[in-house]
Amino acid sequence: MAEKKGFRAKAQKFGSYLSGMIMPNIGAFIAWGIITALFIPDGWFPNEQLAALNDPMITYLLPLLIGFTGGRMVHDLRGGVVGATATMGVIVGADIPMFLGAMIMGPLAGYIMKKIDQKFQDKVKSGFEMLYNNFSAGILAAILAVIAVLGIGPLVEGLNNALAAGVDAIIAAGLLPLANIIIEPAKILFLNNAINHGILGPIGIEQATETGKSILFLLEANPGPGLGILLAFAIFGTGMSKSSASGAAIIQFFGGIHEIYFPYVLMKPTLILAAIAGGVSGVFTFSLFDVGTVATVSPGSIFALFALTPQGNYLGMALGVIVAAVVSFVIAAFILKTSKTDADDLAEATGQMEEMKGKESSVSANLTQDAEEETFEQANEEVEEKSAEEVDKVIFACDAGMGSSAMGSSLLKNKFKKADIDTYVTNTAINEIPDDADIVVTHKDLTDRAKAKLPTAEHISVENFLNSPKYDELVERLKK
Template sequence: MSDYTPAATGTGVRARIQRGGAFLAGMVMPNLGAFIAFGLITALFIPTGWINTIAGTTDDPLPITTQIGSIVGPLICILIPILIGYTGGKMVHGTRGAVVGAVATVGAMMAPVALQLVGLALNADEPAPAPASIAEIAPNILAALFMGPFTALLLKWWDRFIDGKVKGGFEMLVDNFSAGIIGGALAVFGIYVIGPITFWIAQGLGWLVNTLVSTGLLPLASILIEPAKVLFLNNALNHGVLTPLGAAEAAETGKSIMFMLESNPGPGMGILIAMLLFGPRAIRPTVPAAMVVHFLGGIHEIYFPYVLLKPILVIAAILGGATGVLWETLFGLGLVAPASPGSIFAWILVSPPDNLLLNMVGIVLAAAVSAVVGSVLLGFGRKESATDAAIDLEAAQERSAENKKASKGQPASA
């Protein structure tokens, strides 16, 4: 998974999606360490985590695990949204933008509390009780993705407007009060407008995902996810939608299938296996190193040139990904945090103890289906000229590099 750099240049739908995806990724990816910390603490210290499972105390958790596990809620419901809002604000307007972005994010986070305090206006006879703490609220990461950069943008416009108009000696006073007023105003705006909107959007998306899960249709998500990965549009889906949904579900249930949809290394591994066995002979020597980097290192971009060399292989990726998702859906599997980068080691670290073996089987099945379908699509090695293949691979690598530059904001080569 690629690091974030400034927004992509160019025009067209794909360029716009890449810009949006890169910006969302820029807010989330620097904070993946916090997600991983949340996931590791969850995997180790919740009542059904590794420590209580090994000790045989899942029904009566060890006191120390209860104490340490008490920070799981604050991490995902308080710290992570604030970090994302802070990072988004900093991307727009430096440290000043980061501060007001974090302040405004807190307001949006409290929207569910405000909704409950007014009794939701739909059940006035028996209003829902206010939660004891924000840790009992589902994390409103979607609000953080909006409030951080939006609030920082308003402050940036204000700073430009007053630039050169403030008398000497009053700059710090004006700067501090303007940041405080804008941050505070947007926090209130977040409580009553953005927070409720994003809260209900998350509820709606959650309902949609649950519907797909209950009807067995979630594997269809691979039709969108796998081609998007090859075009470096995966960040827009993964960090913009899947990670926030997964975080909300993991805070409630301790795990989420959302973390598995994009990060499964199986489909890419299957394509590399097919290319190693039946790809053009000129490129087979390049595959083993790519397999190590992809499967162990979690750098999925390494297999993209092979798909660009034979675009029909995207069918193998889709079917492999759908197989993995179907397996995960049938057995109710999930990860406790984002697996980033998407390597086998990351999956092991963030797999719940009772899901670990089945999660590994899901990777194997996805790789197997992708490899078999890819081998068929390659004609079992009977269709390609070695010389032409070497030239085509170089061209495919160049196209992949151009796609990556576009997704990371670097201008494409002439």
């Protein structure tokens, strides 16, 4: 049992790291997808000049962004610069888009640069710091770029081709829908990032460059299975699960935050059958109508789904979502009608989810509004509370800087606005906390990492990002 938990924790950490490289660059992926959908010969508004953006973006821009982000996560800007340069090596050393190569070379280059700096930076004579900084990074980047061209690029291309061949064989055999037997349980266990960004995304992008779309982008992003389960709870659930399900369905379907339905499945584990059946039936429908999207769908919102759907695929896309929702709804309804659900089960399942994830889900406040927040120590003992005059910037930080921290940031902005407090509030990934942050708000399990990143700031730990009394305390303090 301990070994299984250890493997799951490592897989979650790996998925979180992949997400940290991909999520900050999703805007660039969407930009590429929109340009592809609009201006390629089969697009809505074919334009040869504008379509010329397609290949350079997919070949150079996107891998370089990933490589830079991966290097920066490990060793700040120096790691990012070396990571991007090393990534250029795998781009030149292969004939396919090098997303897997970028995910390898970016962090690897940042790590090596970090180790070199730890060994030599303190030994540099005064006045030679700039010389060391520039030449150490330049020499390492050049060496890694050459190694990448000659060795790593061809190796990763071979690996990518093998994975792509395997996926093509599964698609040709008509077995792709069965992939959801693995994907749906993986989502519930928060392993979806490792699968989505580590395997499906890179292969899907390669397919999209050849055919203009890929069904692989839909395997994890389809909001249908989760919607069906939540609608079943809204009609046949009891207690808190019934009253909260309709609001959760809106957030999941339109906002694209799939994790909001995970506690419902954990509350009644047999509901994983509904999620699997919905996922399988949805992918089968997508395959039947030969639909796909032009780029990674993130977040998995119905709006994002259709925004990245190419011309002529809308009917099949709609049917795939509807079929998945109907199938999961029918099975979930049957399970709920034939079993007893305790009103308190949802809070217990939410706690289960938080334990698996390693931190409380950003959506748990919506599900357990009446639960009291646990008491724990303020994370920062050595930095005193800052006065209103000292606070110019408040930062919310989480793993990827996109989900829970974005919602917490939005909530505090509204509280500040109502209290007429003119203080800058934003969200970011924990590895990208700015040096001029005065207050950093994190989940209690991430506070130590945030303190290591910026020990000079005041750190506030919260039990969840959407329902913490610490916000009101901060508002009262800054009002004074």
